Amino acid sequence: MVNTGGLALAAVAAGAAMLAWSRSARRVPQAGAAGPGLPWLAAGALGAAGGLLVLGWRQAQGVPGLLGSRLGHLVLAVVLVLLLAAAGAAWLHRRQASASAAERPAWRRLEAMLTGALALLALVFGTAIWRLPGEALAIAHWPFAWRYDPDLPVSPHTWRRLWAALAQTGAAAVLLAAALAAGRWRLACLAAAAALALAADWPRPQMLLTEANRSSYQRSALPFSDANLLDGGRLYQAHCAACHGAAADGRGERAAGLPVWPSVLGPALFENRLEGDLHWRVAEGGQVPAGRPAMPAFGQTLDPRQIWQVLDYLRLRAYAAGGGAGMPAVPAPVVALDCRDGRATRLSGLRGLPLRVVAYAPRAPEEPQDPRLLTVALTRGGAGWPDADCVAAGAQAWDAYALAAGVPPDELAGAQFLVDRRGWLRARRLPGAAPAWTSADNVCGPAGRMEDGSAGGLGELLLAMDRAPIALPDIRREQ
Numbered sequence: 001m002v003n004t005g006g007l008a009l010a011a012v013a014a015g016a017a018m019l020a021w022s023r024s025a026r027r028v029p030q031a032g033a034a035g036p037g038l039p040w041l042a043a044g045a046l047g048a049a050g051g052l053l054v055l056g057w058r059q060a061q062g063v064p065g066l067l068g069s070r071l072g073h074l075v076l077a078v079v080l081v082l083l084l085a086a087a088g089a090a091w092l093h094r095r096q097a098s099a100s101a102a103e104r105p106a107w108r109r110l111e112a113m114l115t116g117a118l119a120l121l122a123l124v125f126g127t128a129i130w131r132l133p134g135e136a137l138a139i140a141h142w143p144f145a146w147r148y149d150p151d152l153p154v155s156p157h158t159w160r161r162l163w164a165a166l167a168q169t170g171a172a173a174v175l176l177a178a179a180l181a182a183g184r185w186r187l188a189c190l191a192a193a194a195a196l197a198l199a200a201d202w203p204r205p206q207m208l209l210t211e212a213n214r215s216s217y218q219r220s221a222l223p224f225s226d227a228n229l230l231d232g233g234r235l236y237q238a239h240c241a242a243c244h245g246a247a248a249d250g251r252g253e254r255a256a257g258l259p260v261w262p263s264v265l266g267p268a269l270f271e272n273r274l275e276g277d278l279h280w281r282v283a284e285g286g287q288v289p290a291g292r293p294a295m296p297a298f299g300q301t302l303d304p305r306q307i308w309q310v311l312d313y314l315r316l317r318a319y320a321a322g323g324g325a326g327m328p329a330v331p332a333p334v335v336a337l338d339c340r341d342g343r344a345t346r347l348s349g350l351r352g353l354p355l356r357v358v359a360y361a362p363r364a365p366e367e368p369q370d371p372r373l374l375t376v377a378l379t380r381g382g383a384g385w386p387d388a389d390c391v392a393a394g395a396q397a398w399d400a401y402a403l404a405a406g407v408p409p410d411e412l413a414g415a416q417f418l419v420d421r422r423g424w425l426r427a428r429r430l431p432g433a434a435p436a437w438t439s440a441d442n443v444c445g446p447a448g449r450m451e452d453g454s455a456g457g458l459g460e461l462l463l464a465m466d467r468a469p470i471a472l473p474d475i476r477r478e479q
């Protein structure tokens, strides 16, 4: 996987190559030396632009990231500079060929200056990518009213119409290019291109795309911390439970009196909706059947941060309902820690190692330490487990993991959670389950599919976690 450093290096290398080229071009002013320089420069800049686009695409996770995140914007800026360099080089090459021998050195200087300026610009953007803060991958703003949704059912007929329209427009573009190059047939070519383009029968956007808004691709950048999650829970109970129900099952006491039944806010919601769309829905309110809004807009009552807190709380609740099945991955709640060797003070500081988070039960039989993972004991203020690598003694930490287990805090003792190297919750064992990890404790894989960790217990589970890492970018700020 490329990272921001790799991208910055690629951008700086492209700029530096152009700079070196422009210097060498200035140094060789002999007449007639148009040489192969310019075509090579154009090809190089084009290649670099393509390569950077691919790297940026992978790092920013596709079109939304490229168009909506700060990193994406910088990558697009470098690509634009490189494309300008390629176009400028191609144009200069054509002009140079027709210039007289006496004019050539002047052209050469102009060309060197232009490339130099563009190269410096590419270098500046490359350095900016280098110095980006972590949350630059957060998508600030989706610029279109529609977005592509891979889950939207699109009929084969619509696909055929789309391909036909694309082919027709492509043919029109070829004719247009031919018209620019051709002498005698220019008008005929132009007319044919216009006719083809106008006759293209595009399917309506609704058939292929879903409605989007400016925050569609935004994701929560709040730390997934016990404090935020519990605040979210309090806000939920105060503002939402009357309609959506204390258990988020859509059965609040006001539900029956509403024009539309309130939604169940469980795993399916997070599977089918983008986080950013949910945020938008809560801030802007719901449908308005017959002029009576079903759900009020909360944009005035709650600030954007509080809405994320509520959604993060609901996300952890949804995890509790099915152990993460059928929904996108959920991070492990980040709690304050006290580690024996002082290696971290928060759970997020333990990234890179698999963790076992255990709600300490004083009377339970001690489980042997396992060298393959670190043990974090939740002790709820009480004296801890002497063998644990780290202890989270806070009551908040305990309550947050009780939420993840879907049990009241008083019944959490004995529960265990497996957290992978990147901090995602991957498996859990509820209190009262078998005394060791078994084949039944499946690992939550990417996209919420359960990996079958058949037989073998803990070892198999750890292997399954590493075999199918969660590829979602984690853009949460950890304080």
Ligand code: HEC
Residues within 6 Å of the ligand: 236, 239, 240, 241, 242, 243, 244, 254, 258, 260, 261, 262, 263, 265, 269, 273, 278, 281, 282, 285, 286, 287, 294, 295, 296, 298, 310, 311
């Ligand atoms: C007055 C009752 C009421 C209150 C209060 C309320 N909701 Fe809703 N909510 C509804 C109804 C009814 C719907 C379904 C219709 C719709 O989407 O407009 C809904 C839909 C939603 C949806 C969209 C679900 C989907 O399928 O896309 C989300 C998310 C949501 N509510 C979250 C919240 C949150 C979070 C709060 C508290 C901050 C809240 N609601 C408060 C009544 C309410």
